[in-house]
Amino acid sequence: MPDGKILTIGRHILDQQKLYPHATGAFTGLLHDIALAAKLIAQQTTRAGLLDILGATEGENIYGERQQKLDLFADRVIFQMNDHTGRLCVMGSEESEELIPIPDQFEAGKYVLLFDPLDGSSNIDVNVSIGTIFAIHRKISAGERGTLEDALQPASKLVAAGYVIYGSSTMLVYSTGQGVHGFTLDPSVGEFLLSHENIQMPPTPKYYSANQGYTKKWTPGIQAYLNWLQGLDSDDHEPLAGRYIGSLVADFHRNLLRGGVFLYPGDMKEPAGKMRLMFEAQALAFIANQAGGYASDGVGSILDIQPHDLHQRVPLIVGNRDLVETAENFIREHDNEWVKTYLPIRQGHTR
């Protein structure tokens, strides 16, 4: 049980609603529904090894990645929790190529929910922490039902974002633009209780997270940056410790609490890297900025990128602001060739 006040996520969300005089219950209800979906998914992830829910399906997602049974379960739960509430005008899932319309028999609402139902799902079978990532935009199009215009908004327009990490405990971390707050699930009562109020990234970072198996394909600027992070370039600064779980939410969460930088950069073969702008990077960039950090694609802030495709990929460098800006400096100094290749992709002129 956390020290001090005992605050459920439901009460916290209601308290947050008081900060927005114009807020209706729709936004509060939407956050509440996401928390409920998280509980249902958590229940399956903690027992995945005991149920016939482990392992891969025959199916692949649009990225050609084998879909795990738990992926599809999580995707289904989030959809069915939100398709009938009248709070959303449209949904987008990393697991679905097209936008997911609100079924005709249900009323449409004024929010857009974008989500990665279970990130890191390739780690499920080896019991490594995995996560759900979500982002909420406000509807901007004129029609009753949501469109791609409502989904493809820059992260600077987000009204809320967050993630759930299914690890040694299940935590839901979210922000509505009023700081970042973490809630730990108490399975004995089935409630998310406030455990990390107003999370701020520590000013002295501890970790860097990168898959150094890719060093050979990294650009010169990223290679120089990794040398700098490890203190191999000089003795004038302390090296950081390497920690890479291979599960974005787990790596991000640890760096959020302890300070550090996660990077999955672009290179000359995959200039836009691997991460998905709409389903991963936008939400984590919003959270990082609210916690005093920063997220960049190597050229500029993730928050400012105008999306052009629902599934567009983006390089992701996220963590303490000074660490991320140092990465941008190394790229500016060494990686003109990559920048020239990536910029047209970022702007949607080429794939």
Ligand code: P6P
């Ligand atoms: P790699 C998981 O598949 C994921 O999307 C993220 O959760 C994780 O950070 C990354 O890919 C790991 O990718 O290429 O290092 O195995």
